Amino acid sequence: MTDSFRFIGLESQDAGMNMAIDEAIMNSRRNNKVKDTFRLYRWKPSAVSIGFFQSIDDEVNLQACTNYGVEVVRRITGGGAVYHDFDGEITYSLIAGVDNPKIPTDILKSYEVLCEGLVLGLKNLGLSARFNPVNDIIVNGKKISGNAQTRKNGIILQHGTLLIDVNVDRMFELLKVTDEKLRDKAIKGVKERVTSMNLEVGKISMDEVALSIRDGFSTSLGVQFEEGHLEDEEVQFAKNIREEKYLSKEWTFQR
Amino acid sequence: MDISALRAELKVPGGKLIRIECAVKNGKIVSAKITGDFFMHPEETINSLEKNLVGSSISDKDIERHVNESLKADITLIGASNADFTSVIIQAIRGSPNIG
Numbered sequence: 137m138t139d140s141f142r143f144i145g146l147e148s149q150d151a152g153m154n155m156a157i158d159e160a161i162m163n164s165r166r167n168n169k170v171k172d173t174f175r176l177y178r179w180k181p182s183a184v185s186i187g188f189f190q191s192i193d194d195e196v197n198l199q200a201c202t203n204y205g206v207e208v209v210r211r212i213t214g215g216g217a218v219y220h221d222f223d224g225e226i227t228y229s230l231i232a233g234v235d236n237p238k239i240p241t242d243i244l245k246s247y248e249v250l251c252e253g254l255v256l257g258l259k260n261l262g263l264s265a266r267f268n269p270v271n272d273i274i275v276n277g278k279k280i281s282g283n284a285q286t287r288k289n290g291i292i293l294q295h296g297t298l299l300i301d302v303n304v305d306r307m308f309e310l311l312k313v314t315d316e317k318l319r320d321k322a323i324k325g326v327k328e329r330v331t332s333m334n335l336e337v338g339k340i341s342m343d344e345v346a347l348s349i350r351d352g353f354s355t356s357l358g359v360q361f362e363e364g365h366l367e368d369e370e371v372q373f374a375k376n377i378r379e380e381k382y383l384s385k386e387w388t389f390q391r
Numbered sequence: 392m393d394i395s396a397l398r399a400e401l402k403v404p405g406g407k408l409i410r411i412e413c414a415v416k417n418g419k420i421v422s423a424k425i426t427g428d429f430f431m432h433p434e435e436t437i438n439s440l441e442k443n444l445v446g447s448s449i450s451d452k453d454i455e456r457h458v459n460e461s462l463k464a465d466i467t468l469i470g471a472s473n474a475d476f477t478s479v480i481i482q483a484i485r486g487s488p489n490i491g
């Protein structure tokens with residue numbers, strides 16, 4: 137099942153459903169019901185996702201999230217907290233068997249190989265991007281993408297972000313900083329270290345970026361991407377775990 | 392002896408953040424919660440690490456042993472090492488001035 141990938145084009149879901157769909161695809165891929173899959177999505181409404189190991193109380197200003205109508209979800213992947221602005225960010229996910237010969241067994245190496253898809257996608261749009269270990273992609277020395285990976289039951293999930301338009305002030309209203317006394321410094325630091333498509337190439341449509349990312353991944357993996365959709369069974373599975381897992385307090389507030 | 396609630400954090404140079412919250416009673420760890428933006432594969436290993444720390448004495452050696460027993464060679468850590476986890480736990484127990 138490595139000759140081609142199923143491609144699911146840019147669509148918008150809420151936070152719980154986005155995370156549930158990624159897991160549903162892992163489940164159906166494990167049962168050999170679908171091909172390796174590449175998916176692009178947005179978060180509607182805007183949301184904060186936190187890494188599997190993060191403390192929600194330490195990372196997220198829940199009151200600010202409520203005030204702005206921003207959802208909060210815990211990921212199954214490690215890494216940091218991310219603000220997924222509906223108008224400012226595209227997320228991808230790639231689900232593949234660990235036996236896919238294109239993807240290194242070594243997790244660190246596999247980040248670099250998989251991130252090459254984004255690097256090429258950005259190159260197609262005229263940007264000189266490069267992988268910045270462990271899990272970032274930078275343009276002109278500034279972060280434009282963060283990525284996170286998990287492997288479960290023989291299946292790899294890597295998902296990551298691409299910033300289209302960045303609102304650092306809003307981000308810092310929603311996320312907490314380690315030391316409140318250093319908040320201004322932290323905001324300034326992130327403004328200096330983070331960039332976006334709009335800052336680098338000017339106004340660009342989400343669809344144009346999405347197509348370029350798709351082509352970048354298809355080229356870097358050397359596989360055809362075939363337009364596809366979620367199977368009914370995957371949608372049902374996702375709806376179930378959205379409710380039972382991703383919207384549950386037990387999952388969200390576990391740390 | 393009272394329970395002491397302890398907390399420390401470590402930003403691994405070139406790596407990720409680890410935070411520990413633990414409670415100590417009579418020279419033993421009675422609870423431990425480890426959080427941060429590191430990667431640990433498989434992820435569920437964090438639960439066994441926390442569980443294994445409970446009951447450990449607060450000696451550096453015992454803490455190091457429990458960390459190494461939980462984070463064996465087949466566990467992949469990214470952005471932090473066994474030594475980083477050991478170090479931040481010891482830092483919490485010793486009451487580093489950096490604790491928040």
